[in-house]
Amino acid sequence: MREYQVISTDDHIIEPPGIFDSRLPKEFEDRTPKLVETDDEAAWHVPGIERPIAMSGLSSAAGQKETEFSPKSKTFDAMRKGCYDPRERIKDMDIDGVDAQVTFPTLPGLAGAAFIEIQDRPYALALMRAYNDWLVDEWQAADPERIIGAGILPLWDLSAAAEELRRVYGRGLKCISLPSHPNSLGVAPFGDPSWEPLWDAMEETGVPAEIHIVSGKADVSFLQDAAGSPAEVFVCMAPSSNMQIVANLLFSGILHAHPKLKFISAESGIGWLPYFLERADYTHRKHQFWTGTKIDVTPSDLFRQSIYANFISDKAMGDIPDEDKHKICAGNAIKVFQLNGK
Amino acid sequence: MREYQVISTDDHIIEPPGIFDSRLPKEFEDRTPKLVETDDEAAWHVPGIERPIAMSGLSSAAGQKETEFSPKSKTFDAMRKGCYDPRERIKDMDIDGVDAQVTFPTLPGLAGAAFIEIQDRPYALALMRAYNDWLVDEWQAADPERIIGAGILPLWDLSAAAEELRRVYGRGLKCISLPSHPNSLGVAPFGDPSWEPLWDAMEETGVPAEIHIVSGKADVSFLQDAAGSPAEVFVCMAPSSNMQIVANLLFSGILHAHPKLKFISAESGIGWLPYFLERADYTHRKHQFWTGTKIDVTPSDLFRQSIYANFISDKAMGDIPDEDKHKICAGNAIKVFQLNGK
Numbered sequence: 001m002r003e004y005q006v007i008s009t010d011d012h013i014i015e016p017p018g019i020f021d022s023r024l025p026k027e028f029e030d031r032t033p034k035l036v037e038t039d040d041e042a043a044w045h046v047p048g049i050e051r052p053i054a055m056s057g058l059s060s061a062a063g064q065k066e067t068e069f070s071p072k073s074k075t076f077d078a079m080r081k082g083c084y085d086p087r088e089r090i091k092d093m094d095i096d097g098v099d100a101q102v103t104f105p106t107l108p109g110l111a112g113a114a115f116i117e118i119q120d121r122p123y124a125l126a127l128m129r130a131y132n133d134w135l136v137d138e139w140q141a142a143d144p145e146r147i148i149g150a151g152i153l154p155l156w157d158l159s160a161a162a163e164e165l166r167r168v169y170g171r172g173l174k175c176i177s178l179p180s181h182p183n184s185l186g187v188a189p190f191g192d193p194s195w196e197p198l199w200d201a202m203e204e205t206g207v208p209a210e211i212h213i214v215s216g217k218a219d220v221s222f223l224q225d226a227a228g229s230p231a232e233v234f235v236c237m238a239p240s241s242n243m244q245i246v247a248n249l250l251f252s253g254i255l256h257a258h259p260k261l262k263f264i265s266a267e268s269g270i271g272w273l274p275y276f277l278e279r280a281d282y283t284h285r286k287h288q289f290w291t292g293t294k295i296d297v298t299p300s301d302l303f304r305q306s307i308y309a310n311f312i313s314d315k316a317m318g319d320i321p322d323e324d325k326h327k328i329c330a331g332n333a334i335k336v337f338q339l340n341g342k
Numbered sequence: 343m344r345e346y347q348v349i350s351t352d353d354h355i356i357e358p359p360g361i362f363d364s365r366l367p368k369e370f371e372d373r374t375p376k377l378v379e380t381d382d383e384a385a386w387h388v389p390g391i392e393r394p395i396a397m398s399g400l401s402s403a404a405g406q407k408e409t410e411f412s413p414k415s416k417t418f419d420a421m422r423k424g425c426y427d428p429r430e431r432i433k434d435m436d437i438d439g440v441d442a443q444v445t446f447p448t449l450p451g452l453a454g455a456a457f458i459e460i461q462d463r464p465y466a467l468a469l470m471r472a473y474n475d476w477l478v479d480e481w482q483a484a485d486p487e488r489i490i491g492a493g494i495l496p497l498w499d500l501s502a503a504a505e506e507l508r509r510v511y512g513r514g515l516k517c518i519s520l521p522s523h524p525n526s527l528g529v530a531p532f533g534d535p536s537w538e539p540l541w542d543a544m545e546e547t548g549v550p551a552e553i554h555i556v557s558g559k560a561d562v563s564f565l566q567d568a569a570g571s572p573a574e575v576f577v578c579m580a581p582s583s584n585m586q587i588v589a590n591l592l593f594s595g596i597l598h599a600h601p602k603l604k605f606i607s608a609e610s611g612i613g614w615l616p617y618f619l620e621r622a623d624y625t626h627r628k629h630q631f632w633t634g635t636k637i638d639v640t641p642s643d644l645f646r647q648s649i650y651a652n653f654i655s656d657k658a659m660g661d662i663p664d665e666d667k668h669k670i671c672a673g674n675a676i677k678v679f680q681l682n683g684k
Contacts, residue, residue: 058632067631183566191571222586224525229533231633232593233586236618236625236641240582244564244575251574271620275613276578283578289409290400291573 002145002341005326007333008101009210009310010266013139013149014060014083015044015107016076023130028123033107041073044107046127048118055106059083062092086142093146099330100339102148102175102210103139104266105131110215111179112152116187125154125164132168140172148337150177150210155187158194162201169205174337176202178209178263179216180241187216190245191252191294199258208262208308208336214241242268243276246307250280253294255302262336265309277303308336344487344683347668349675350443351552351652352608355481355491356402357386357449358418358426365472370465375449383415386449388469390460397448401425404434428484435488441672442681444490444517444552445481446608447473452557453521454494458529467496467506474510482514490679492519492552497529500536504543511547516679518544520551520605521558522583529558532587533594533636541600550604550650550678556583584610585618588649592622595636597644604678607651619645650678 017035024032031047043052054073061069063080076084082092093101108114108131115131118124135149151173153161165176179185188194202209222240226233242265249255249263280299295302317325334341359377366374373389385394396415403411405422418426424434435443450456450473457473460466477491493515495503507518521527530536544551564582568575584607591597591605622641637644659667676683 066628069629070632181567183569189567189569189571191568222589225523225531225586226533226590226594227525227531229531229590229594230635232622232625232629232635233589235629235633236589236593236622237586239621240585243582244567244579247564247575247578248568248571251578252568252571269617269621271617272614275611275617278613279581279611280574280578283574286408287411287574287577290411290413291577293572293574 002099002339004099004330004334004339004341006098007330007337007339008098009264009308009333010212011101011103012059012106013103014055014076014079015105016084019134019138020127020130023133024126028126031123033127037075040075042075043073046114046118048120048123049114053107053114059106086139086147090143090146100146100148100333102150102264102266102333102337104150104177104210104212105152108152110212111177112155113179113185113216115152116155116185121154121156124156125160128152128154128164129167132164132173133171136168136171136173144172145339145341148174148339150175152177153198155179155182155185158188159197162197165198165201165207166205169207174207174339176207176209177215178211180211180213180245181216184217189252190248190254195254199254199261202262203258203260206260206262206338208264210264210266211242211245212266213238213268239268239272242266242309243272246276246303247280249307250299250302251284251294255306256295256297259305261306263307264336265307267312268309270309270311273303273309308332344441344681346441346672346676346681346683348440349672349679349681350440351606351650351675352554353443353445354401354448355445356397356418356421356425357447361476361480362469362472365475366468370468373465375469379417382417384417385415388456388460390462390465391456395449395456401448428481428489432485432488442488442490442675444492444608444675444679446492446519446552446554447494450494452554453519453527454497455521455527455558457494458497458527463496463498466498467502470494470496470506471509474506474515475513478510478513478515486514487681487683490516490681492517494519495540497521497524497527500530501539504539507540507543507549508547511549516549516681518549518551519557520553522553522555522587523558526559531594532590532596537596541596541603544604545600545602548602548604548680550606552606552608553584553587554608555580555610581610581614584608584651585614588618588645589622591649592641592644593626593636597648598637598639601647603648605649606678607649609654610651612651612653615645615651650674 020032033044033046035044041054043054045052057070057072057074060074060079060083081088104110115124115127132151140147140149151168153164155161222237277300284299362374375386375388377386385396387394399412399414399416402416402421402425423430446452457466457469474493482489482491493510495506497503564579619642626641
């Protein structure tokens with residue numbers, strides 16, 4: 001049984017060329033997405049999506065100094081190999097002291113947004129399945145005990161999403177990615193009954209959903225009030241996407257109705273949680289009488305039951321008992337992602 | 343010199359009937375807004391605004407039990423007199439142990455949104471001026487040392503706004519209200535150069551701006567992802583409006599260029615601030631090289647220089663030195679609102 005010291009629950013994949021080759025059904029073979037490189041950038045060309053998808057240089061910043069950060073797309077030669085090669089990634093994890101990591105998609109968007117926008121649904125579903133198969137067969141295969149891919153689902157049809165979850169769980173996928181802004185993808189809000197098949201499948205398989213900040217089509221309406229201001233406003237405010245989705249989860253009633261669901265709030269940090277949960281409890285205690293509440297429990301209890309969150313760095317670990325340190329750094333993740341380890 | 347123990351920096355006015363009577367120039371007299379009461383509600387009829395403005399019952403909940411809270415409008419007979427009568431308000435403040443309070447408008451919106459929407463600008467300006475005059479002549483007059491009205495400004499023309507600020511400051515107004523969502527009112531973002539005349543007037547007079555949560559036309563885009571969920575999501579998330587406006591203030595560069603400006607984040611609570619300022623500093627430190635930053639100081643230093651925030655209740659006052667307690671409960675407000683007291 002593997003011993004884990006540190007598990008990262010928020011990393012990112014740069015998809016290498018060829019991931020869809022020989023993975024699509026015959027009828028879609030002539031529409032296999034291709035990576036095209038020029039002298040100074042790389043972009044995916046996906047039939048059905050008008051503009052090439054150039055991956056942000058901020059997603060392949062590993063090894064760069066902060067002064068070199070740029071959103072401009074890079075060629076693969078200009079990236080650290082660990083960005084796109086899972087065997088090289090494992091070497092980088094060793095350098096960083098990371099035993100295992102959960103990895104989000106980049107090409108299709110953090111929660112599959114690009115494929116959800118394709119209106120030819122059978123083709124979009126084929127892309128989703130091919131992507132998830134690649135995650136299992138190639139990406140995770142470098143070391144399935146150390147690399148945990150976050151799968152993407154056909155959220156336009158939540159019964160099909162449940163079916164795809166069961167399929168990829170059977171193949172070895174341990175996590176799915178859901179959007180912080182389902183509405184931006186034309187998908188029903190989490191409180192809608194149409195999600196029931198997926199909630200059932202998640203409870204049945206025990207597979208948790210990671211929700212990454214500003215996933216879906218990012219809700220950047222707060223930037224309207226910051227027009228002309230630097231992108232620092234966006235970076236500073238990005239975690240607020242997950243405050244709203246956590247509020248939705250707590251008050252929609254689904255955690256109450258489906259106590260085995262597990263969600264991870266990713267890249268949101270955790271410093272806001274003490275404030276936020278106090279606010280949620282205050283809101284429910286004081287306003288439940290006119291709001292048509294759907295819960296008769298304390299929101300922070302629902303949070304503790306069902307929701308996890310990750311952090312990037314923390315200076316205050318010193319005073320925490322060893323047992324709790326292990327839970328924070330690895331133990332909670334072992335349980336949530338059903339890893340075979342301790 | 344008055345001694346203050348407790349100053350509340352976020353209270354609300356329910357405007358009583360007749361506040362515009364005899365306050366408008368002759369040319370607008372036939373368009374004097376009127377309050378109309380039916381058996382079970384009260385609403386303002388303002389020429390130029392299509393629908394009557396019924397004030398939320400949640401704004402006149404003083405004295406009610408939480409189980410009786412409702413957004414439904416009330417008649418004046420059904421309200422506690424202190425909601426709309428400043429002399430009765432002072433009696434309620436005595437019951438609560440509050441020495442002074444800052445009061446926000448309700449009829450015209452927290453930052454004057456309803457009047458800003460009126461396209462007949464000379465008439466809208468006349469309403470603004472009449473409202474501010476009523477604040478000074480009637481509302482504050484009950485005891486100008488104890489009631490501090492937050493004035494509203496014609497934000498469609500920021501030179502006119504600066505002029506109105508100077509006028510009402512001369513008459514005794516000590517505070518203005520600015521919106522958390524200027525964009526929702528068709529007003530330029532705070533970072534835009536068109537705001538310069540108002541920033542100059544605020545620095546010159548020393549008058550601070552309170553920014554109340556979800557003011558302007560509320561940005562409730564986060565509710566799209568909570569469709570079907572109870573209004574608890576809205577109440578829980580409402581303070582996030584002020585996280586975005588504080589982020590805008592910090593990164594827009596205006597606090598750097600105008601170090602004497604003072605802003606108060608109202609009804610937002612304060613529990614998010616340690617997290618938020620750490621996030622702001624992290625954002626600037628790590629991302630300043632590609633974001634086109636407008637500041638070369640630490641965002642949290644700008645916050646400490648220029649921004650205040652208020653809280654509703656706090657259990658942790660016990661361990662704080664008496665001098666700091668006094669600052670938190672009254673001293674900071676005495677300084678920021680230029681009160682004649684200690």
